[in-house]
Amino acid sequence: MTDTTTSTASAAADLIARSNRLGSDPRNTNYAGGNTSAKGTEIDPVTGEPVELLWVKGSGGDLGTLKESGLAVLRLDRLRALSGVYPGVDREDEMVAAFDYTLHGKGGAAPSIDTAMHGLVDAAHVDHLHPDSGIAIATAADGEVLTDTIFGDKVVWVPWRRPGWQLGEDIAAIKKQNPEAIGTILGGHGITAWGDTSDEAERNSLWIIETAAAYIASHGRPAPFGAALAGYEALSEDARREKAAALAPVLRGLVSTDEVKVGHFTDSPEVLDFLASAEHPRLAALGTSCPDHFLRTKVKPLVLDLPGTATVEESIARLRELHDEYRAEYQAYYDRNATPSSPAIRGADPAIVLIPGVGMFSYGADKQTARVAGEFYVNAINVMRGAESLSTYAPIDEHEKFRIEYWALEEAKLARRPAPKPLAGRIALVTGAASGIGKAIATRLAHEGAVVAIADLDLAKAQAAAAELGSTDVAIGVQANVTSEDEIDAGIQQVLLAFGGLDLVVNNAGLSLSKSLLETTVADWDLQHNVMAKGSFLVSRAAARVLIDQELGGDIIYISSKNSVFAGPNNIAYSATKADQAHQVRLLAAELGEYGVKVNGINPDGVVRGSGIFAGGWGAKRAAVYGVPEEELGAYYAQRTLLKREVLPENVANAVFVLTAGDLSHTTGLHIPVDAGVAAAFLR
Known part of the structure; x- marks a missing residue:
């Protein structure tokens, strides 16, 4: 075998840089899809002798964001020696376990099933990618002929084979038998390319991708999805988003039959064009092909078979019927293909729901998973377009899809995921959350796994507070004047389109004017x-509509005040409205209980630190009432409590978490004091 290794450890650094470049462009590969590798030499710290190593992207990693910690590091001699113990295609999974015996040092990330491909191919650098253009050729009915026509002897067709040791040996043999080749098209799957240097491997990968894309563009027939379907054209942007928001709660309830999901809405041109074309029912029923695609999108989507002009009521009724049919068909798919050793069914709900004229909802355990599932289905649409442009879309068959979806190795990958946080899968809306108590609540909810919409009168501040929590996969900022029905409805619509539903609402928005009875104006x-x-009434009413339609229960929390039961001086307007909020809690608990919605309240003492209310002049006026300097107001409040402790925004956030995390599943209509003990505010 020729020397294909690089003589320095810089191979790993070059590999990461190449991976990041390739993975950051969605034309090259999808999120967490594909893998790359490099071979090189290092000194073995035990023997002091040079040792050939393989650095390869580990299982579950993403090329675009790959770091050194995401690489598996294996001894090349020991990896290749596994050829002598390979037990055959029926026992492929055992080879992944054997990789542990070939690791160098601590080994880095867990090796993936594709490790064999990278180790056995006699090239210093190998890329395995899932570009739309490459998969279009790989899933065309006459993909082998197209590969020869498009690439000549530079790229070789490899018939579909499930990833594993045998596929690695197949590609290694092809490279050896075709010295002029720079890569392969893997039937039903993607591409693999190689090079003697990192730059050469990258150039070869990009050449295959760009050559395939150019051929499709120049030789593809127009309207690959067929003629326009009357009545299925895209609605106007406002109309489709309004309809999507109206359907979202019901859809989320349906797809959460087995496990609660977070959603993501997409109305991109690719999706709308696909759904407006006559062939979309046939193609959608065929499902996706690339393993990375259908592992995230499920074997096929649920497609509403009504035009965009159908009413919301008609659409909901039909979606309920189609969901029942989908679950029955998925169970039948599982039963047809499962063996006694197959993992248990992972749930029969769809991950992708397509609504003609409107767009696509995608679902997952969290927002990132839901968003990525949608991105993968857009990839699948692009693949279908390319394949249908040149030939006929022909994905791998059902049995092979099942073998991938219920692969023991995929089950092991799922088992390696960290346990979900207490609020994972829950969608929260917190009003007045750009500062103070609301911001602390939003921060705690996000930390505990919820996705959060931060609503505030000031949109810029809401967006800035959301950005502090992370990407839009974690939190979004929305503008909401809680006195405006229209703004509340618009804000909740944003939440529904961003996350697919709503579970947890915190009525926190407030202000205060410290005046005596005679000074208080109308x-x-x-x-x-x-x-x-x-x-609070308007927010709760709008949220209740969503919670009832979802049929998943939920929580509504009111941040009331000890002043709802405590009579203090110069505070009539504030305290009276807090008493109103406190009774809303009891009234709504009584009304919404039949829908599984819990309604509870929290009664804090004065929260000075970080409070927008206190900073806005309320603090100075309350300090004047009590005859203390404003900067000592927090300490004054603390000294009048039984525990002698100042109440902080985080203390209120803790109470919200306790009420919503699940342990108080049978508690509704309760008010929790968070006041460090104010005897005059004890609940009676």
Whole structure:
């Protein structure tokens, strides 16, 4: 065998840089799809002698964000020696376990099933990618002929084979038998390319991808998805988003039959064009082909068979019927293909729901998983377009899909995931959350696994607070004047389109004016009651519509106040509206209990630190009432409590978590004091 290794450890650094470049462009591969490798030499710390190593992207990693910690590091001689103990294609899974005996040092990340391909191919650098253009050729009915026509002797066709040791040996043999070849098209799957240097491997990968794309563009027939389907054209942007928001709660309830899911809405041109074409029912029923695609999108999507002009009520009724049919068909698919050793069925709900004229909902255990599933289905649409442009789309057959979906190695990958956080899968909306108590609540909910919509009167501040929590896969900022029905409806629509539903609402928005009875004007009274009493009512009413339609239960939390039961001086408008909020809790608990919705309240003492209310002048006025300097107001409040402790925003956030994390599943209509012990505010 020729020397294909690089003589320095820089091979790993070059590999990471190449991987990041390739993985950051969706034309080359999808999120967490494909893998890359490099071979090189290092000094064995035990023997002091040079040793040939293989660095390869580990299982579950993403090329675009790959770091050194995401690489598996194996001894090449020991890996290749496994050829002598390979037990055959029926026992492929055993080879992955054998990789552990070939690791160098601590080994780095867990090796993936594709490790054999990278180790056995006699090239210093190998790329395995899932580009749309390459998979289009790989899934065309006459893909082998197209491969020869498009690439000549530079790229060789490899018939479908499940990833594993035998596929690695097949590709290694092809490279050896075709010295002029720079790569392969893997039937039903993707591409593999190689090079003597990292730059050469990257150039070869890009050449295959770009050559395939150019051929499809220049030789593909127009309208590959067939003629336009009357009535199925895209609705206007406002109309389709309004309809999507109306369908979202019901859809989320349906797809969460087995396990609660977070959703993502996509109305990209690719999706809308696909659904407006006559062939979309046939193609959608064929499902995706590349293993990375259908592992995330499931074997096929649920497709609403009504035009976009159908009413919301008609669409919901039909979606309920189709969901029942989908679950029955998926169970039958599992039963047809499962063996006694197959993992248990992982749930029969769809991951992708296509709504003609409107767009696509994708679902997953969290927002990132849901978003990525949608991105993968857009990849699948692009693949179908390319294959249908040149030939006929012909994905791998059902049995092979099942063998991938219920692969023991995939089960092992799922088992390696960390345990879900207490609020994983829950979707929260917190009002007045750009600062103070609301921000602390949003932060705690996100930390515990929820996705969060931060609503605030100031959109820029809401978006900035959301950005502090992470990407839009974690939190979004929405503008919401809680006194406006229209703004509340628009804000909840944003939440539904961003996350697919709603589970947990915190009525926190508020303000306060510290005035005596005689100083309080009608305008003061109306302002206090509009923001907190009316605002909480409007938010709860809009949220309740969603929670009832979802049929998943939920939580509504009111941040009331000890002042709802404690009579203090110069505080009539604020305290009266807090008492209104407190009774809303009891009223809504009684009304919404039949839908599984819990409604509870929290009664904090004055929260000075970080509070927008106190910083806005309330603190100075309350300090004047009590005759203390404003900067000592927090300490003053603390000293009048039984525990002598100042109440902080995080203390209120802790109470919200306790009420919503699951342990208090049978508690509703409760008010929890978070006041460090104010005897005059004890609940009676």
